[in-house]
Amino acid sequence: MKPYDPFDLKFSSREVTAWGGLALLKRMLDGLDFRAGVQSWQLPPPRSNRGYRPEQLVEQMIVSIWCGAARFAQADITRLDATLVRLFDWGTAAGHKAIVRLFQRFDQADSSRVQSSSFRWLFDKLHLNSITLDVDSTVLTRWGTQIEGGAKGYNPKHHGRASHHPLLAFVADWRLIANFWLRPGNTSASNNALSFLQATLNNLGSTKVGLFRADSGFYDKTIVDFLVDKKITHIISARLTQPLQQTIVDQCKWQQVEPGLEVGEVSYQPHGWISAQRLVVVRQHVRRKAAGVAGKTLSLFADDEDLQGWRYGAMLTDLTIAALDVWRLYRGRADCENRIKELKADFGLGSFVLRDFWATEAALGVTMLAYNLMSVFRHAVMRQSVHHTLATLHHKVLAVGAFWDSSTTKSDKQTFRLAVARKRRPWFEGLWANAGAPVNLVANLKKS
Numbered sequence: 472m473k474p475y476d477p478f479d480l481k482f483s484s485r486e487v488t489a490w491g492g493l494a495l496l497k498r499m500l501d502g503l504d505f506r507a508g509v510q511s512w513q514l515p516p517p518r519s520n521r522g523y524r525p526e527q528l529v530e531q532m533i534v535s536i537w538c539g540a541a542r543f544a545q546a547d548i549t550r551l552d553a554t555l556v557r558l559f560d561w562g563t564a565a566g567h568k569a570i571v572r573l574f575q576r577f578d579q580a581d582s583s584r585v586q587s588s589s590f591r592w593l594f595d596k597l598h599l600n601s602i603t604l605d606v607d608s609t610v611l612t613r614w615g616t617q618i619e620g621g622a623k624g625y626n627p628k629h630h631g632r633a634s635h636h637p638l639l640a641f642v643a644d645w646r647l648i649a650n651f652w653l654r655p656g657n658t659s660a661s662n663n664a665l666s667f668l669q670a671t672l673n674n675l676g677s678t679k680v681g682l683f684r685a686d687s688g689f690y691d692k693t694i695v696d697f698l699v700d701k702k703i704t705h706i707i708s709a710r711l712t713q714p715l716q717q718t719i720v721d722q723c724k725w726q727q728v729e730p731g732l733e734v735g736e737v738s739y740q741p742h743g744w745i746s747a748q749r750l751v752v753v754r755q756h757v758r759r760k761a762a763g764v765a766g767k768t769l770s771l772f773a774d775d776e777d778l779q780g781w782r783y784g785a786m787l788t789d790l791t792i793a794a795l796d797v798w799r800l801y802r803g804r805a806d807c808e809n810r811i812k813e814l815k816a817d818f819g820l821g822s823f824v825l826r827d828f829w830a831t832e833a834a835l836g837v838t839m840l841a842y843n844l845m846s847v848f849r850h851a852v853m854r855q856s857v858h859h860t861l862a863t864l865h866h867k868v869l870a871v872g873a874f875w876d877s878s879t880t881k882s883d884k885q886t887f888r889l890a891v892a893r894k895r896r897p898w899f900e901g902l903w904a905n906a907g908a909p910v911n912l913v914a915n916l917k918k919s
Contacts, residue, residue, distance in 0.1 A: 488554035490538055491873025491889045496848055497558055498906035503596055505844075506530070512588040515576035523565040528573045531565060532834075533841040537861070537869065541819035543567045543834075554874060558887065574825060577833040586836040590649060590674035593843055597912055601681035603643040604671070606689065607807035608660055611635040611821045619828040624657035637835070638663075640671040641807055643684075645912060646846050646858055648810075648839045650674050653832035660688030665697060672701070682706070684804040690787060692744050699789070706801045709750055709785040715739055716769045719783065723752050728795060731759030736794045749788055751797040754781040817861035818842050850912045852905045868902065 500506075506526055514525035534555065535546040546567040549555050556564045577585070613621035613633045621633035634656035640649040650671040654662065668689070672680065683698060683705040690709050698705045709715065723735040732755050740747040757780055772778040788797050814820035818841060823834045845861065853859075859867065872890035891899050 485874060486553045486557070487872060487874045488552050488558075489870055489872060490552065490555060491871035491887070492869035493534065493537065493555065494558060494873070494887055494889070495852055495868065495902050495906045496534075496537065496844070498903065499848055499852055499910070500530075500844070502907060503847075503910060508589075508592045511592070512585045514585060515573070515581055517573075518576070523563075523569050523573075525573055527561055528565055528570050529837055529840075530559060531561065532570050532837050533844065534559065536818055536838060536841040537845065539861075539865065541817075541822050543571050543823065546570055557875060571825065574830040574834045575827060577827075577829050579829050582829045582833045582836065585833065586651065586839075587670065587674055589836065589840050591676050593647075593840075593847075594649070594674065594676050594678050596910060597645075597678075597847070599642070599645065599678045600913055601679045602645070602675075603682045603684065603803070604649060604675075604680045605641045605643050605804045605807050606638065606667070606671075606683075606685045607641070607804075607811065608636060608638045608686075608688070609811045609815075609820075610656070611637065611824075613656070613824065615824075615826075617826055618824060618831075619826060620653065620655040620831070622655045622657040624655070626656070635831075638667055639807075639811070640667070640674075641810055643803060643806060645850065646806075646810060647843050651832075651836060651839045653828065653835060655828075660686065661691065664689050664691065665694050668694065668697065682800070684801055692741070695748075695787070704789060706786050706788045706790065706797060706804075708801075709787050711767055711769070711783060711785060712741075713770075714742070715750075715785065716772065716783075719752055719785070720769070720772065720778065725754070726795065731756035734794050734798055749790075751786045751788060751794045751801075752783060753786075753798050754783045756781055813860060814838070814842060847910060847912070851908075851910045852902055854905060868899075 509526040509529055514529065516525065517523065531549050532540075532546055535549045538548050540546050540548055544567055550564040550566055556562075610624075610626050610628075611634055612626060612629045613635060615621070616633075618633065620635055623631060623633055624636060626632055626634050636654045636656050636658045638650075638652045638654060640651075641647070642649050650667065652663070652667055652670075680701075680703050683703050685705075685707045687708045687710045690707050695705070695707070718737050718739045722737040725733040725735045727733050732753070734751065734753050736749060736751045738747045739750050767784075768782060769775075769778050786797060786801050790797055790800075792800075811820070818838045820835065820838060823831070823838055825831045825834060845864070849855065849858065849864075853868070874888055876886035876888050889899065
């Protein structure tokens with residue numbers, strides 16, 4: 472007996488894409504004059520006259536990431552979509568191996584120049600007001616044995632495995648990335664901290680830093696002196712050295728925030744510093760279940776049961792506001808972890824890796840650009856206060872069936888049709904208008 476078949480399977484030659492919402496991003500990129508910007512960064516040219524233009528390869532990788540690619544092989548998602556190829560005017564789309572070859576042409580000078588140019592280009596376009604700048608590092612475990620820079624170092628999840636230890640700078644106000652440096656896995660947290668900070672400020676151009684927040688890797692006299700010279704207000708986590716521990720016990724008068732959580736402050740002059748510094752100190756009782764203070768016990772007083780019942784954290788600052796307000800302001804830096812998780816989950820931070828160190832940094836620099844442009848899209852086009860993940864944006868706006876309408880009679884005007892329910896069409900029309908408007912994040916924030 473022939474089995475019941477509810478429908479027939481047939482094929483169509485019509486070019487249809489599942490990513491019609493990317494037309495909004497293409498319109499935004501055109502408004503930013505993105506392709507001309509990439510051309511100005513002096514990417515390494517192809518070694519053959521038949522090679523693909525570097526700006527096309529960069530754009531292809533970014534669009535592939537927006538479609539969900541997290542590995543180089545997955546970048547073929549755009550090459551196989553003829554509708555997207557026509558939308559972005561690539562002519563002939565490249566395979567992922569051509570993208571890999573582009574990054575393999577990068578050396579240290581190329582990577583530094585292109586990254587700095589791309590960040591500077593974006594922030595010059597955005598014209599942001601005073602920002603809060605956060606820095607943080609993360610660990611990227613590497614499983615291959617021939618990956619340059621993969622070394623054994625601090626790795627909390629995979630002990631003893633080789634890793635990279637990148638350093639990142641974030642613009643907290645707008646959830647943007649201001650700098651990215653790839654480092655070997657055995658690099659200390661404070662390595663090249665001052666150079667990284669100087670490079671970050673250069674990336675920001677005329678954008679003013681109103682507040683700088685960092686972990687103890689930036690707790691250094693040279694860095695603090697640099698911030699003071701630049702008149703940048705700062706909050707930096709301090710290392711709990713034994714002299715500082717003694718000062719906390721001798722001087723600190725505690726103010727209870729809630730049961731098991733107290734705040735105070737001390738005046739402390741570290742060894743080699745010419746003047747005393749204000750340090751805000753927070754302690755949390757070990758029995759307090761609520762999170763909020765990532766601190767350490769005072770090793771100098773290991774025999775004192777009363778003191779060992781608390782975990783301490785100290786923050787150097789030049790702010791004159793109340794100690795409790797300093798702590799609350801510093802807590803906002805925890806959002807760095809959310810950004811790093813998002814980069815790993817949605818933008819391939821942990822999986823775009825090549826054998827050569829500078830090739831890997833160049834590739835990850837493009838993922839940072841893909842993230843930043845998507846963040847600009849959230850603010851400038853969607854204009855919503857909620858920070859949707861890329862997976863949510865797929866569902867809300869990007870994953871929309873679309874095709875080119877060949878029935879139009881005007882040869883100079885193409886029509887790109889989106890398969891959108893009638894009730895949602897006014898919303899999409901509003902997004903289309905936003906995508907074509909000049910990008911002004913500050914003005915958009917006031918309107919939203």
